[in-house]
Amino acid sequence: MSDEMGSVPPEAQQQGYQQVPPPPQYIPPAQASGLSDTAAGALAYITIIPAILFLLIDPYKDKPFVKFHSIQCLGLAICGFCLGVIAVIPILGWIIYIVGMLTMLVVWIICILKASQGGAFKLPVIGKFASEQSGYAA
Template identity: 55%
Template sequence: MSDSPQYTPVPPQAPQATQSGLSDTAAGALAYVTIIPAIIFLLVEPYNRNSYVRFHAWQSIFLGIAAFAIGIINIIPILGQIIFLIGMLILFVAWIVALLKALKGEKYQLPIIGKYAAQQAGT
């Protein structure tokens, strides 16, 4: 008899179920890229059932609406253009903050806009 270990075959394991789609934090952050992913996340399952993703999608849409409204103000000569520049700078900073908070997994409500986004998302 030899002292060498016997080979015992290991049965193959069933493949592990992989997560399909994006994580909640990635989907929430992606909603801020443009208004298009935000609308898609509100229409496509399973994202439209997730309150976190819905909240960030709605907040992104309301940021887009605010940017459009400030763009309309740009038509007014001089004063409108000053308001436009300041308003767009504020919206840009708010957009960056919301994007980073979504990446961290936080449900950060922007002033004014966040309240309406929470109402629409049902949170």
């Protein structure tokens, strides 16, 4: 009989028993490093910084889902910038700015929710461009 460490007691050694190695321990599989595609796609919409980083950093730059959401986020940011430029026009520009920003807020929330669920909310012009550039068929 052997103890927990796999060594053989002296009386067993005298009878010719050999030392038995301890049983192999269970080693859990290695965890995948990095973010899931859905988490990266949703994070791309937070600001333009993660969107740009996901377009530059491996392995995200090679994933069509993440690339699509990153490009679409950048398109939304450009639209927000254009609305800001329009806001310098008195009265009519202010109205367009307020309505446009409220619309962008709703679209932004929908995009984050869809990306976190593994889908995509394809915007009319920006989404088509992002789909062509990323290779993601939304």
